[in-house]
Amino acid sequence: MIISGLSFIYEIRDEFFETNNYVVETFSDKFEVELNVLDSYVESLYAENNSFHILTHQLGMLNRINWEYYLKNAMQSKADSINEYGGVFYYDGTRNALRSCYSGNYSTPEMYSINHELRGWLYERRETFYSGIESFDNKKFLLTIRGNGTYCVGYFLELNRFYENEVLHEDSDIQLILVDKDSNYLCDIGEKIIEEDQILEAMQRTRLNGYRYLLVSSHIGGRNIRLVMIRPYLIYMRFWQKWYFWISVIAITVINVIIAFGYNAFAKKVVLVPINKLVQKVNNLEKKDIPHQKETYSKVQEFREIEIQIDELIRRIYNLQYEIFKVESEKQQVELQSYQICLKPHFFLNCLKSIDALYQNNSPSLDVFLRVLSDYMRKRLSYLSATVSLAEEEEMIQDYYSLMSILHQTPVLLEKEIAENTKSSLIPVFALQTFVENSYKYAQINGKILDIKIRTSFISVDGKNILLLVVSDNGKGYSDKMIAAVNQPLCAPVISKEHIGIDNLRSRLWLLYGEKAKVILYNGVSGGAVAEVYIEQECADTKNSEEGRRG
Numbered sequence: 001m002i003i004s005g006l007s008f009i010y011e012i013r014d015e016f017f018e019t020n021n022y023v024v025e026t027f028s029d030k031f032e033v034e035l036n037v038l039d040s041y042v043e044s045l046y047a048e049n050n051s052f053h054i055l056t057h058q059l060g061m062l063n064r065i066n067w068e069y070y071l072k073n074a075m076q077s078k079a080d081s082i083n084e085y086g087g088v089f090y091y092d093g094t095r096n097a098l099r100s101c102y103s104g105n106y107s108t109p110e111m112y113s114i115n116h117e118l119r120g121w122l123y124e125r126r127e128t129f130y131s132g133i134e135s136f137d138n139k140k141f142l143l144t145i146r147g148n149g150t151y152c153v154g155y156f157l158e159l160n161r162f163y164e165n166e167v168l169h170e171d172s173d174i175q176l177i178l179v180d181k182d183s184n185y186l187c188d189i190g191e192k193i194i195e196e197d198q199i200l201e202a203m204q205r206t207r208l209n210g211y212r213y214l215l216v217s218s219h220i221g222g223r224n225i226r227l228v229m230i231r232p233y234l235i236y237m238r239f240w241q242k243w244y245f246w247i248s249v250i251a252i253t254v255i256n257v258i259i260a261f262g263y264n265a266f267a268k269k270v271v272l273v274p275i276n277k278l279v280q281k282v283n284n285l286e287k288k289d290i291p292h293q294k295e296t297y298s299k300v301q302e303f304r305e306i307e308i309q310i311d312e313l314i315r316r317i318y319n320l321q322y323e324i325f326k327v328e329s330e331k332q333q334v335e336l337q338s339y340q341i342c343l344k345p346h347f348f349l350n351c352l353k354s355i356d357a358l359y360q361n362n363s364p365s366l367d368v369f370l371r372v373l374s375d376y377m378r379k380r381l382s383y384l385s386a387t388v389s390l391a392e393e394e395e396m397i398q399d400y401y402s403l404m405s406i407l408h409q410t411p412v413l414l415e416k417e418i419a420e421n422t423k424s425s426l427i428p429v430f431a432l433q434t435f436v437e438n439s440y441k442y443a444q445i446n447g448k449i450l451d452i453k454i455r456t457s458f459i460s461v462d463g464k465n466i467l468l469l470v471v472s473d474n475g476k477g478y479s480d481k482m483i484a485a486v487n488q489p490l491c492a493p494v495i496s497k498e499h500i501g502i503d504n505l506r507s508r509l510w511l512l513y514g515e516k517a518k519v520i521l522y523n524g525v526s527g528g529a530v531a532e533v534y535i536e537q538e539c540a541d542t543k544n545s546e547e548g549r550r551g
Helices: 002-048 050-055 061-080 108-125 196-203 234-241 243-287 301-360 366-381 390-407 433-443 480-486 500-516
Strands: 086-092 097-102 129-136 139-147 151-158 175-180 185-190 213-219 225-232 387-389 412-418 426-428 450-461 464-473 517-523 529-536
Touching (some): 002 050, 002 086, 002 151, 050 061, 050 086, 050 151, 061 086, 061 097, 108 129, 390 412, 426 500, 433 450, 433 464, 433 500, 480 517
Parallel strands (some): 412 450
Antiparallel strands (some): 086 097, 086 151, 129 139, 139 151, 175 185, 213 225
16 A cells, blocks of 8 residues: 555656656757757848848948848738747948838837837947847847848847737746846746745755745757746645545555456466457557467357457458559559650650751751751650659759750850769659759740759658659749749649649659659749649669659
């Protein structure tokens, strides 16, 4: 009885500790994720945002207003995604001008007050990089800036209300405290369990501070900040004062003794063995596994009949699933072959039109074009499978670029950033060239050199390795109607008369990868079309790199 009671007490206490450690680590991870996302965003604004870089030069008033408008639109979309109290900003030190965008939690007077103090602070500091804790409007903020001393971008998060939604409700008994690396108080959220002057002393003692409250903490990664959570402890340990606790302990002990003696005599021989066999048969049913050896059935009539029926059910389900799988596999293979067949005549007819045009104009480039086209078509028609390596796709794009350079007198730039670790990855045939052809056909603007960019890389999304293929240009961009149509997720292969090549690629992706691949279209901030293809696969696909290539 004593052992059962003590075990029960320690189990409840340890569970209380573990639960609260998990809570404080979850809060800390949330803070860290928010900071990492904002750090990456501010760094990309400073390093890559075209509007910000243009604003760092001397501009006329009208141009400056226009580019500030584009930059603020970009920042507002990010500010709207911040779940807590915070925002992003741009500061022009030459004019002491601040453009800020807040999350939807702030009122207008609060934004005005914070803007006033933030602008004054930025005017005095003029630092190229800074990340630390500052006080604005009598509140603590985590502030990060990135700039060149005169122009900068940055973000801020209000610490006083960061965890407000988690701890401020009627049942809350949590006090969250943020301290620096030296355990100096920064701010707190929630119920006042201990006062500010008691924090340092409390943190130097055990996790159970005099058995009055529980104190657990977690460092926020990459920052000199520690999150401390304090909760009352005694209210969770008063169960030992109740009479039913002791009754339950005694009852549990007695029942355990009775069950221990009776289990071997009856349950194990009569019930447990047949039940284990039934569980195993159900597991076999889930795994679609039919045992080949002869079954020995239970001596208990009821269990024996159930086992026989389950065996028969397993065999019937397996046969049905095999037939369904076989039919679906054959159907999918036929559909994939039909989409591949559509690829070859589509481009070949375009080449015949090009040859006719060169012949009609008596172009001296006709012989060169025919030689290059012959080599290109020999490579292209040699691919018998649905996929090729990314390196082979790159070669075909280069050959296509050579053909178009001969055919058209207008210069076109082709920029390629093919990551080395992606070249052996298998992709559908013409996954990139489809969009390169579209850029040649529809993106060119009179008086402007067409610039086509191809970029490939591996990215990680929710722990999955994703191959990202990006084709962009500086042309007219996609129409809203086309973006809306293509970005819709596929549930089955499609046939379209408006954008045949892209829908053909989407259908082949769906047949090859299902929901693990998709195509996203959008227009760049400064214009031009951008197409992204996402394919889930391993980072290094060397084992299967030779499969599905030339016959």
